[in-house]
Structures are given as C-alpha cells and as structure tokens.
Amino acid sequence: MPARRPMMDGSDSPMDVAYIRRWREDITACLDRLLPGFEVRFGYPPGRHTIGGPAGEEELASLAGMRPPDDLLAWYRQVREVSLPDVGNGYFIHDPGLVLHREVTSIRGRFTADVVVFASDGGGTLFAVEAVTGSPVYRLPAGEIVAGVYRSDDPRFDVVAENLTGFLDRLRDAVEVFAATGAPGDL
Template identity: 85%
Template sequence: MLNGLLMVNVAYIRRWREDVTACLDRLLPGFEVRFGYPPGRHTVGGPAGEEELASLAGMRLPGDLLVWYRQVREASLPDVGNGYFIDEPGLVARREVTAIRGSFTADVVVFASDGGGTLFAVDAVTGSPVYRLPAGEIVAGVYRSDDPRFDVVAGNLAGFLDRLRDTVERFATMGVVGDL
C-alpha cells in the first residue's frame, strides 16, 4: 500500500497474468530442445475459492495480497531459474514463519518461495516491503539469519510481482534468470 491505496488491483493482476502467460507461451514450446529436459507444469491459476480465502481469516493479511488471492490462487513457475512459486492460501496459512528478527524486524506473511529454499514474505501490517528469506534459523515462528541475501527485494507486492514478471521475461527471451 502507498498512502492507503492498494497497488495491486484487478486490472494490474489481469495485465500481469497476460504478460507472464505470453512469456510462458514463448518459453515452453521449445523448452526441452533448448534446455535438455521437459518442462514442469507452469500455471498462473484462477481465483482462490471461498474456503481457501476463509483459511486466511485468522491472519493479518495485507490488502494487496488478499486482492491477489481473489484473482490468482497460485502461480507455479518451476522451470524459471530454480523455480518460483506464489503459494496458494492454504499453504500461506500453514507457513511456520510469522516474524523476522535481526537485520529487519517485522511481523510477516510468507507468500512465495523459490526452488532453492528461499522464502518471500511481506510485512503483515503495512504490506510493504517484501523480504527475501534465504535458509536460516526458525524458532517459534521467528526467522533469523545473518546471510547477506536476507534483504528487501521490493518495496511492495506490486514491485515483487513486477520483478518476477521481468525474471520470467528474461528467462523466456535469453534463457538466463536474474536474482530475485
């Protein structure tokens, strides 16, 4: 959120989905020839169901993330780099990490991951920023790490989604993935 305004809205999500789907449409047809193995199942799903959204009811959830889940249940991009996954609501509700301490201190909602064990979390109260949580210590729901990759990756959910879209685009075009 910026000054109380949601950055992620239905039009933004529709455009994001179209952009990522177009990249996947370019990437997947020749994927096996290009990379030497068949692609996994890549999806940008439809809206989460009411029961799934209800699983989030007891959580502090930023408005942008709730808007996202009302339009996209999950995104699975297993072959873009090590893979990127925006979790479905049930998994978000079951995530162990609820706070971060150390270089940053915040209550968080973990909503995404990559195939290398890194989690992505958004501040549960303000919805910004988005943190990258590489493998670290988790005790009683609190994440701690001295890894220099434990950092802010985007100012908000829209910034994270923009970076993810750009990562998919770069991978579809050049076969290389940047650091997210």
C-alpha cells in the first residue's frame, strides 16, 4: 500500500466541505491546463469532464440500506459525480443511483469485507470503500462476481488508500500528473 499522504489541510479529520471545495478547485485547475490544448496534444477531442453538484436528498436516502460510510455521504452532499474520461483510461466517481445498483456488495479472498463500490476507471477496475467504517478503499480489477461477492487472484486487487480522502488525494495526484506529462498517474 502506498504511504499515506497527509490530507490537504494537514489534519486527520473526516472529510468536510472545505476539503471537498479545495479538491474541486485543484481538479478544475488541472482540467483548465489540460483541456485547451488537448486535441493538438493527443490527436482527438476531449470528452466531457465534469464535477457535478450535490446529490439530492432522495438519492442520498436511497443509499441507506447499503450502509455507506459517513465520508461518502459527506462527499455526495457536495459532489454527486465526477467524470474524467480522458485522464489516463478515465476515472469516474459514480452518482448515488449507479452506486445503488452495483453488483458487488462484498469481497472475499485476500481481503474480506462488505463494501460500497463508488468509482471505476475506464479499464474495468472498480474502487470500493468498506461499508460503514469507510476504511480502507480497495482496487478491484476484473474478477469473479457471484451473488454480489467479488473474488480475484489478481495482484492488483489491493488496498489503494486508507480512506476516501486518501483515495481522492491519489486521484487528484493522478490528474495532476496527467495534466503535466500526458502520462497516466498511478491509482
């Protein structure tokens, strides 16, 4: 597991509005550098990159049975979804409706936990946070899914962050690396 990078505000406090606002500003600044010359640099026009507004109360209430961690609910109260289709293979933080209908509800094998799948990349990898506690965040490459249980022997099936803020920090870093170099950052 990568070393934990301190939260942007230097604290170990749970995710809050200031953190989310700063994360949004950082990603927007990266996209502002990346997108204007994107087609010349990469040879095709960029897709639509979005950082959505807050999820509705009805959407948030629909997640209750999944036992989402508090940090994920705090995130959704500020940002409903994120779509970064041209950063590496693409990164997506799913809206609550998509989270609600994910087929993976637990992982077994190298790790055993009840999870909430909240994100993916364009290569088929899912990202899941442990239900209720919100710690850790797992990377789930393509694997077997039977009756909601994910299993994989792939060595990429691993912990990618201690919590949601750690995942968001790593995603921000990947976007920054891509905007600066055109090479996909590590997530």
